[in-house]
Amino acid sequence: MPKPIFLIGYMGSGKTTLAKKLASKLELPFIDTDDEIVKEIGMSITEYFQLHGEEKFRELERKQLLKTAQQNAIVSTGGGSPCFFDNMQWMNENGISVYLQMSPKSLFDRLSQSKPNKRPILIGKTEEELFNFITEKLTEREPFYQQAHLIIDHINTPIDDLIILLKKNQ
Ligand code: S3P
Numbered sequence: 482m483p484k485p486i487f488l489i490g491y492m493g494s495g496k497t498t499l500a501k502k503l504a505s506k507l508e509l510p511f512i513d514t515d516d517e518i519v520k521e522i523g524m525s526i527t528e529y530f531q532l533h534g535e536e537k538f539r540e541l542e543r544k545q546l547l548k549t550a551q552q553n554a555i556v557s558t559g560g561g562s563p564c565f566f567d568n569m570q571w572m573n574e575n576g577i578s579v580y581l582q583m584s585p586k587s588l589f590d591r592l593s594q595s596k597p598n599k600r601p602i603l604i605g606k607t608e609e610e611l612f613n614f615i616t617e618k619l620t621e622r623e624p625f626y627q628q629a630h631l632i633i634d635h636i637n638t639p640i641d642d643l644i645i646l647l648k649k650n651q
Contacts, residue, residue, distance in 0.1 A: 483553035487572045489629055490581035491619055492560040492600055493592040499635050500557035510554040514545040530601040539565045550575050563625040577650050580629035585616045
């Protein structure tokens, strides 16, 4: 039965970039659940959060995740996705989950350069607040991320090695 490969991890850990590379190398479709949500709601995630709040966003996120069932695709998920409902368990039962682990310092370096329209929970923070927020949220989310089938340091792992790992876990 076809099954998706879910890339999970904190905002800024490079899920989308790696998912696109893997999809192209493996000749599989690429799905970004955030992009699917944006297509459905017709506005940015930040606007949606401001209008309807995080809880409604998490419901949309869940719905998009469930749509990936039985698809032979590389799926880039939102950073919070594994931590709501039973999403993490669902991903593990319906596909292969891969945690892109990264230190708070590396995440901070990457996120301090990123655009805010996709990441409402980071808006309006000073550099110090951002670093503290990343550290706290990561500690809170780590128990979910750690449940992944594979945990990788993708920045220092050649893509062909990742593909070998993925094939072993299929
Ligand atoms: C979120 C991460 C974002 C997006 C939303 C919430 C989070 O996705 O889903 O802003 O709670 O970590 P990325 O991880 O792709 O940035």
